[in-house]
Amino acid sequence: MINKTTCKNGVRIIHEKMPYVRSVAIGIWVKAGSLDETADEWGLSHFIEHMLFKGTSKRNAKTIAEEFDRIGGDINAYTSKEMTCYYTTVLDHHAEKAIEILSDMFFNSLFDEEDIQKERSVILDEIASVEDTPDDDVDERLWSVMYPTHPIGRSIGGIKSTIEKFDRKMIRRYMSRLYTPENIVISIAGNYDEKLIDSIGLQFDSFTENEEIKHITDKPLPVFTSGLITKQKDIEQAHICIGYPGLSLRDNRLHDLILLDSIVGGTMSSRLFQEIREERGLAYSVFSYYSSYMMTGSFVVYGGTSPEHLGEMQSAMEKIIGEIKSKGVTETELINAKEQLKGSFLLGLESSESRMHRNGKNELILHEHKSIDEVVALIDNVTLNDVNRIAYETFTDERAISIIAPKSAALLPLNHMMK
Incomplete structure (x- = not known):
């Protein structure tokens, strides 16, 4: 309690x-x-x-x-x-x-x-x-x-x-x-x-705030911007991140996005890992992640590969994203993602430190504490339509790309990157 x-x-x-x-x-x-x-x-x-x-x-x-x-x-x-x-x-x-x-x-x-x-x-x-x-x-x-x-x-x-x-x-x-x-x-x-x-x-309980200091309370809302940034340096691998608009912590569709992340690239059975690493052997490290804050969020896909495979890996990434957007995910993928997420959540609460972190963040940022059963119910209640809808809304043409590659790498033309 x-x-x-x-x-x-x-x-x-x-x-x-x-x-x-x-x-x-x-x-x-x-x-x-x-x-x-x-x-x-x-x-x-x-x-x-x-x-x-x-x-x-x-x-x-x-x-x-x-x-x-x-x-x-x-x-x-x-x-x-x-x-x-x-x-x-x-x-x-x-x-x-x-x-x-x-x-x-x-x-x-x-x-x-x-x-x-x-x-x-x-x-x-x-x-x-x-x-x-x-x-x-x-x-x-x-x-x-x-x-x-x-x-x-x-x-x-x-x-x-x-x-x-x-x-x-x-x-x-x-x-x-x-x-x-x-x-x-x-x-x-x-x-x-x-x-x-x-x-x-x-x-x-004995200290007070300085009344002479005026608090800055109004913060402008962040607006997602499409764009491309590249950097060439003396390294062996090429690295790429593709970012899409995400959800804020306030959004009641957040668990839809978390499950989508698991299916896209959050686990070893995910689409990105299976196709890009296991089937094509294009990368050792490839995954997706989501970040959510009170004002906004993001959904990011990352991969690191040899310079000569950069274009092929990016195409594979965008092919996988496109297929999920147009065809949706499967019922089996959703079931597996739910069990993986519940397992990760519940096993993560077995230490005092993990509970302290969960409770501290929930109080500081959200001002609420959902019970374990409530969180599990939120995960279980996500439907296939919910995940497919959030995929369609997330994976738009509005995206940002960041690339760091060896100086010797021939980067794809900028207009191709942003197509």
Whole structure:
């Protein structure tokens, strides 16, 4: 059972007891991501995520790491387009110590200028590593094509020109604007007692937002844009992403799209995997995925192949997409996709950390918690007509393409790519 406690300042504590495990997962979720950044703040959400590990008034970065090692716990964080999450998983009897360290990091980080300069270099290296990883780089470039004028199309890590300007003042101002009680959810799952919830309440219910900081609440709606972006560099493989308009998290057809993704390229029995890898041997890695946010979403097909097979693989991809759009999927494919999705969903909830992540995101973004039975029912209730309809609506001529290929590769003519 998922329980909710709201602190007097508005911070929400979501907790789910799992008495049969020996662990507790704790996450601090903040509704602050790359979508919330101005052009000058591009990458600041991710930068702050890094800086919270660099030291407080009573712990330096090494001490934070050592203390979590001492209690046998893992600590990590990530930034997305819509949120930032700081989380840990520890043995149940170390839960109060873990939340004490997390809250110290959250409230008392120093943002020392020397540490800022060091982390600036680390993050620039991280960005360079993405550019050196073409299957990641091709995806980030695709988003810049799909949403070229909206923050959702920006990379989460930022760019060199903005990162070089970040300082303590910018960090403090951004956090004053977005690290506010109503934007914070504490999610706990595992074997805990009520004293832990009381302890968290005491540590998080005393801070308030800065009244002098005006909140930026109005965000323009992202508009999907067709287009093509190519990049040639000294690599062995060619990589391609084809993106289509997707669905937002609010859309009641989202489970239709999730099942379509499974059939198209989400599993080893999917159309893309079977035809492009198993039958034709064109690629080792080929798949599809969907991304859904509160404002919009996307459906993406990816493949990596040798340069001489790029054109053939793209044609095969678009042939498969075209056949699904014109002829639909089969009843057997839908049944298999439903069972695979239910299995993935249910098996994924067997750990305290997975439950903590599910509950934290649902509370922060959706403000609701569907039961396991409700989610299974939503999957079971999807019909063949539902999936075929969403395929027809998704796979339009409006699409974006991103390609990264060796310098020696002869890319197909641009007009062919966008036909």
